[in-house]
Amino acid sequence: MNFDLSDEQKMLGEQARVLLSDLSPFDRLRSLIDSGAEWDEPLWRALAEMGFLGAAIPEDHGGLGLGALDLGVIMEALGGANAAVPFMSSIILGAEAIRLAGSDAQKAAWLPKLASGEAVATFAYAEGPGPVFASGATLEGGKLNGNKSPVADAGIADIAVVLVAGGTFALVELNQPGVTRTRLDSFDQLRPHYRLDFADAVAEALPGAGKLDQLIDQAAVQAAFEASGAAEACLTMARDYAMERQMFGRPLAGYQAIKHKLADVAVATELARSNAYYGGWAAESSPDDLPAAAAAARLSGIKCLEIAARENLQVHGGIGYTFEANCHFYYRRERMLAVHLGNRGFWADRLLNAQPGSQGKAA
């Protein structure tokens, strides 16, 4: 057993962290919010140049053909920086849906463009309040009808993979008369969401059926990497602030009330990271174990970032509630990540249903 990242994977993660700390500092995030930007496009171009966008896309489609753990270290770095880029939408979900379910022609048409960053994809699965994965939209005779809402990054996406009736996927180009994009008031100001309305939009089916589970299991593992990276950043930020801030004649970090809080955050973060490692390993090497591994990683990812984001702001006290402090980026991102791809109830069901011997699915 060697349950650690390889040296190459550690280097890849370090490269991503260095790039992000150079190009995506917190002041940059503030200016993106103030300008109402859709995303950090220069950062996206830089990620493309480094080869990060194509990391897990097959080599014959313009990528590097790396695996889930390589993707994971990149996601961990993106989560740590709270980066304003559609990596989850375009790469983890959009490109992967096409790779899993697309025809050769669809793959040839889109994967190289997604790997190079020339095109951006998103995955449209929700239809307003109610079940997170809804398939009320229909694809018949090459025409897509219905709506999807909210859809992350749909303002900048060129294409969407849409979950439609029958649990299959439709591929639709968003820049056409049959598609209306309406920007929503997104809780995470760095991750705009849209409502998409389709009225006889021209679309085509992805031929592969029954790929939704694998797609979202893989994405859940990546979301756990993103969450543990963000939680680690919250922990470091809170620790550093507490070391500096003097209270009652000594550093705030010397008080047990603060130390114990952050120790608990550290434990939750390491457990989530460990589950993410296992999920990454299962995605690459042990597909039968993926459903349970992904659900456990997703649950512990939600949990660690929830306490990390909340306690980070708490440790900062009143200053943490200001726009000038940096806690709010993670505090908003955390809620977005907690419901994106299904909330903890959804993943609790999946975890229990993946247990051998257990029966009885809740209605």
Place this chain on the structure above:
Amino acid sequence: MDFNDSPAEAAFRAEARAWLAAHAPAHVLTPGEKMPDTEEADRGRAWMRALYAGGWSGLTFPKALGGRGLSGPEAVIFAEEEGKYQLPKGPFTSIGTGMALPVIAKHGSDEQKARFIEATLKGDTTWCQLFSEPAAGSDLAALRTKAVRADDGSGDWIVNGQKVWSSWAHLTDWGILVVRTDPTLPKHKGLTFFVVDMKTPGIETRPIRQISGASEFNETFLTDVRIPDANRLGAEGEGWACCMTVLMGERLGSGAHRSGVEPLIDYAAATPDGHGGTMLDDRAIRQQLAEALAEEQGERFFQARLRTMVSKGENPGALAGMVKLAYAGRYQKTNGLALELRGLAGIAPEAGDTATGDVQYDYIYSTVMRIAGGADEVLRNQIAERVLGMPGEVRMDKNVPFETLKG
């Protein structure tokens, strides 16, 4: 990253598995079975003897001292395989090989190593730990049991004081003992470490009745106990370093193990909810079970990361305390939920329902898991200070002669 064994590890695991399949069944404990502690001790000793005879005792100890001289992941693999059987291991055997032998191997003289290591690996010598005192638990260095040199010129030490929470002290042959030899020094400096024959006159152990009903812990009274200087481990006044070696072994030994979330899911799935479904249909119960399962898996895989560190020669240090902190709390939560799932039968099971009896015992036992081997609060301090680099606690006793401290 690979969660599977390497070919060499797989071969070792297969060898261990085959040996255990042939020898362990004769020693396994029956769930729910109660027996006198002397019988449990005898059965523990018999298992140690079987291990030694088969070449599985002391895998990491030098061959010259009766061990197997291995340095890789083999001990972990064997522990995993052995853990599949409910064997009479307990503190009776684990204090000896897990705590006494590492400190003897690191700080002991050649004579002490030759005298104790092989005998312990064989199951001939058994150990208890005489560390905690009524006023020195988490603050171990506050201990007051004292040793002074005998005035007859023999060089022997005369010990007086009281120890507490010593598992199995009433049944074991030898104890590892830390005492104060110089109260004029600050509290960590004036301590000295000994091994002591538990049959020495002046040692009296009294079992403590615990909330579980069992009495594996003792209080031990030491009255004019004479210990030869040859039984001192390490230099006079250097006892704290020995304690740290023992506690590191204890921490690494008290790692995560599976604790029954999966059987609990099966139990919930098999138990009617009175509305035509099962307990597992209840969303609140599903949520709690799933969260517990995710945590349990996280602990297991974190432990796997730590083992990988150890196998690469790195020291996990305070990271090892993270697993213990997470596990002990969740174990209590899980067993509390298990009792709740049984309804009223959880608090008063029908005769013969040993499974519920075990859950009740585990729920009670979970309280001590959060205290022994580093209380939750001590572990949180260690994680904050040694992993996160936060400041140490404010110390009123630092650099102050022990004898001038209040308390």
